[in-house]
Amino acid sequence: MRDFGKSLIRFALIIALSLVIGAIFIMIIGENPISAYAALVKGAFVGKLNLGKTLANFTPLMLTALAFAVGAKGGAFNVGVEGEVFLGGIAAAYIGIHWGFLPMPIHLLACFLGAMIVAAMWAFIPGALKAYYGVNEVCSTILLNYVAFYITSYLVSGPMSAGVANAQSDPVADQVKLYQFMKPSSANVGMFIAIIVGIIAIWILNKTTFGYKIRTVGLNASHAEYVGINPKHTFVKTMIFSGVLGGIAGCIEILGVHGYFLNNFAANIGFNGMLAALVVKNNLILTPFMAFFLGALKSGALGLQQATSVPKSIVDTITAVFIIIATMDLLFQFKKKKQIQQSDEPLKPEASQEKEA
């Protein structure tokens, strides 16, 4: 509990520091930082539209962040969540458009399953390449993201094109569209699905034998092998698990937000999710909160752009400064510093350098 309070204070200080730096930028361009920040907060939380935007941003980010974090627990640095979102999305769109003959609940389920399966198959590729040939997954997933993007891009400007001015698919059947509960924002019931999926994912990781295997392999693969857990299989399964989460994110975006597959819709969803997970060092419990924070920051930034004449580039700069400062764990680590000073009292007060033991 005390720790929680400490980290809250730390977080508040980080925000304060970021705000000060941001304020300097804003004052340089001759705007009033107070009203700018008011616009930022308003843009993130005030009113149905703004709050809805934040929630709509949060939904896919939480899933992609968990997708990355789950991979990381199993020892995978999976940059490929973005590709999984794209392919999950296109699968959901295809089923949503063409399988309208199914009754509604089954049709909806089919969309989700299709997205999960396709995304899982996609994540299987780098997983298997790493497990069986030692191909570095950072390398393969960075490259495969482009492939996923071009595949979907081809589909929606070719075979699946709606024939309108944009590269996009036909709309999915109305029955599978997810109800948007904060109109006009696109926050939709997918958020609750995402939260449930997130809870299940965290539960799987912490409470099941599968999760145990993932964590064991991620922490020490040769130990895993020795106790009879096949690290290669588990690594591949971890990637598949990660892919499933990415696929669900894509499915929710398609069914809940857009209603059709829009070319390049997931640009940065995967990356920002990865960021959310990394900032909290893949802590599964903190990851959703970080995703929410990033989601709010994003809609707040839009609000700032909309309500003031602060240019978007400044808004984005401030956002980036926020993130950079938020990554720095040891900033404002008063507790630790004090302890060192105390214990070093009789001797030198030089900062500790006990890094690795």
Add this chain to the structure above:
Amino acid sequence: MSSFVVEMKGINKNFGEVCAVKNGHIQVEKGEIHALIGENGAGKSTMMKLLYGLFPHDAGDIWVSEKQIKNMTPKRAIDLGIGMVHQEFMLVNELTVLENILLGFEPKKGLTVDFATGRAQVQQFIDQYGLDIQMDKRIHQISVGEAQRVEIIKILSRGAEIIILDEPTAVLTPQEADGLFEILKKLKADGKSVIFISHKLDEVMKISDRISVMRQGAYIGTVQKTETNPAQLAQMMIGREVFLNIKKSEVNSGAKVLDVQDLWTSGEKEISKIRGISFEVHEGEILGIAGIDGNGQSELIEAITGLRKVEKGKVILAGEAITNLSVSNIRAKGMTHIPEDRNKRGLNRALTIWENIIATHIGDQAFSKNKVLSLQHSIDYANELAEQFDIRPRDVTMPTQSLSGGNAQKVVVAREVAMNGKLLVASQPTRGVDIGAIESIRSILEKVKEQGTGVLLVSADLEEILSLSDRIIVMFEGKISGTLTASEATDTKLGYLMMGGKTEEAAHA
């Protein structure tokens, strides 16, 4: 003021909550071999790391050559003539032996490393002390004994006058250990001071001049070698009497439990490839495998336990062929295994004691219903084992990385022994653990055997092999160089076979 080359007074060191050293002392005279002994986790390594400046100490004074040193760093320590061979070798696997030796003190030719000069310098020390090493091999290609020699040359070439050796003999054969002692004597003769950490009391008695004892982070006392005996030392270390030489029970061997037939398997090095090995282990028997590290023992064990692909031949466990089955399958058929490296294989250091204990049970109904872990049952079970095997501290929710070596090893032993398998493969079961733990682990193995389980024991410690095994096979360059019964085996015979000699000749040795 002090007249010692090294004096540490009132040293305290905490790692977070863990108190590693409290009120630690040591005083080393010039030109002596000073042994530092204590149980696992007594704080010996920590004391020495503080002396070497690897991390700052919380309280106390350090004097080196009559100068008080504050802000010690490794660089500073080296400049002061301190050299340390760490318990875990500080050698970079991917670099060559020569590169490792020169690292940090490279002779330069312009910007580049002057390897020629470096090589010549190193050769000087090789010649002076008769340390045989191959400078162009990479670390992962050389044996542990050789790696140790590399470490010693490394610190000598940096001009060390005060030499710290942290458990140098844990990984050596008796012959290699004797070689090391010769070197230490030469160093002493050259006026260098040596701090020598060991768990082996006979070694300590053999080599040291004075002995300091630590227990649970605290300094207990210093004695002259000539005024003490192993029993007293053990008492100082542990606080009670110990009995290392357990009585070997009668061989009561039954059916074949392991049958290895003409086994061939790959090797990390040319001499560790297994090329056609056959032997049997019976119920209620301990079969010891002796041999110099790196002659294929690790590969053989991996092949038997499913961790390495068998290229030719058969492994039969209690009548069932287990050749190239998956590890989980082999374990399901009754194989249990204490691996040689507890940190790499045996434990998941970041996980808790209970999570490590159930690692081999997660498929069992009792531990996971429908693939959901049963937390309460797992913890209960772990607590039970902790009690039974005396794992200290008795808190199974502690991460294993905060356990001392001996207790960490007990976690592995407990998990494997409690499986009640048909065969227990025990590889270096007491490496680097203190005598208290050695005592208990050896008696556990003895008990396992009495229950009728077959035990395959691999150890570089000949004393261990001799005191536990009913039969002994000796490995040399991936083959069996000889098989002996317990009654006919002696140190010298084994030593001879370990160097590749034939059995008949060994008989005459």
Add this chain to the structure above:
Amino acid sequence: GGSEPAASTNEGGSDAPAKTRVAIVFSGNLGDKSYNDSCYAGALKAQEEFDIELKTLEGTEAAEWEANFLAVAEEGYDLIICSSSNFEEYMKEHCANYPDTKFAVIDTTVEGDNIVSVSFAQNQGSFLAGAAAALFTKMSDIEGVNDENIIGWVGGMDIPVLHDFYTGYEQGAKYVDPDITILQSFAGTWNDPLKGKELTLAQYQQGADVVMNVASGTGTGILEAATEAGKYAIGVDLNQDGDQPGHVLTSMLKRVDSACYLLIQSVVEGTFEGGSKQYLTIADNGVSLTDMSVMKEALGDQFPDEILTKIQELQDKIVSGEIVVENYEGFGPNN
């Protein structure tokens, strides 16, 4: 419909007649030196003349487009100009909820009482560009022009509207020379000039000497490639003739700027006609080629004046209906 007092959406209290408030939402960033900039230029011109309040919102991702669009809709602007077809779906979904706001969309058609849709016959403009390229590639006495009849075309993303451009370009080129070879590439992105440059250089390598740019931000690189390789390019949307002087043969103007200006004017003057759609053709001056004056200056005497006359001739034929320029599926006056 008459002019609705803009004040109705403002907070009351002020006596002075409120300014007309106009918002433009972009799918992309300003500074593309083409489509978006053109739109913005028209708005600026209107701002100068009519004393309006102007707000522009940029966004690079779909989520931002929708959010920006909704934000200005909620804010109650008098006129919201959606700069591209990317806003089509959001307009279909939301415009009806803001009956007091006037919407306009460019490059696509959206039905609605408060919406004006403006599209361009880019195929007609491209027809002329294709014809110009086909004529120019024959002028092998001009430096950098070889004797092969090959021309090129580099697009941004492979999306339908670009195929409408290409259809016209191909038809125009083949009208001049049925045997001509046309190289077509897509960069797959709107904002990677270096990729555009590489693709263009590849086309030059393969014998093209004039390459048309339809690639927004990516196009900067296409034009740069022309200078670097000593070859020629054709600009798009805005007059890009001066960007790489002497290497941009002409530009196909798509008068988004005047469309934008006219839309604002219609609201200020109360002539905004909700529900209407406009298809601006060559005849309306919605699309055209530049007068090639920059090129003429650069080439001096070498400049082939016959190109200008030929282009004029073709333009007249299109206006008169003698030449019917085809559309890509889904485009044209009836879409």
Add this chain to the structure above:
Amino acid sequence: MTFEKIINLSLIYATLRSATPIIYASLCAAITQQADILNIGTEGIMLTGAFTAVTVSYLTGSWLLAVIVAMLAGLVMASVIAVGHLKYGAEITAIGIGINMFALAFTKYMLNSLLGKTGSFTDPKIIGIPKVHLAFLDNSPALNELFNNWAVTEWFAFILVGILTFVLFKTVWGLRLRAVGKFPMAAQTAGINVTAMRYQALAISGLVGGLAGAHLSLGYSKMFTENMTNGRGFMGVAAMFFGGAHPVLTAIGCLVFGFADSIGARLQAYGVPSQFVLLMPYVVTVAVLAISMATKQSREARKKSALITTAPSTLTEKRG
């Protein structure tokens, strides 16, 4: 479609040309990787360098000064990563992504406020990195086509591969850096200041990243565009992993990609669906990597096999 229009000499130069920016980026990532630091911030460092180079070149008319200042700008960005990661415990990839976001937004802001432009900036006053004209090649059409008129930085990319290989594997600093990357504790016990080495690696990485950006905006082109790196920094990171952080292998990875990319640029003109052509270089690179890893694996397996004796003499001799 004529074969010689696709595969010809110009393809080789096109390959080198489109690979060069990625080679620089991958070297930027490789240096830190040798110290076991994954520099995802390559993209941002590079973008900052690109912007700085164009600005300085435009303002001063000196390409050399521009390149130097760009490298310093890269250094500044890398320093932020270094301090954040090494002093304040930031997750290295997280702060790297943060730097990328910052660079993207901040260069856009500076473009606007400093140069008064939006989107992109081209100007005749920007002095590009000069091209090297080797007069003696003029008479040989093939060599002329291949080697003439490379930008200085295109030549230098290959020189830099050599320099870094030398630095990493021959110099004192390189030896220490690799030790730090592989086993920091061992380096520390050898008296090496591990943290200082990591700072240095990031600093040099920043300089190289800045140079990468300068090449992009002054060598490969003569302009600055928002987000002009467009993923090239990430490709560099991928290539670094491709080559296991060895400069030469890493550069080979870039060339594989560049080659497939250049072939694609030529194929597309003949009506192959653009997306397939555009995704080809990525697939080819993954495939090449997978195949080379698989061969390496089987080679190593063979080396370890007991059934195949690689050095029969040592065994039999000793036994005899």
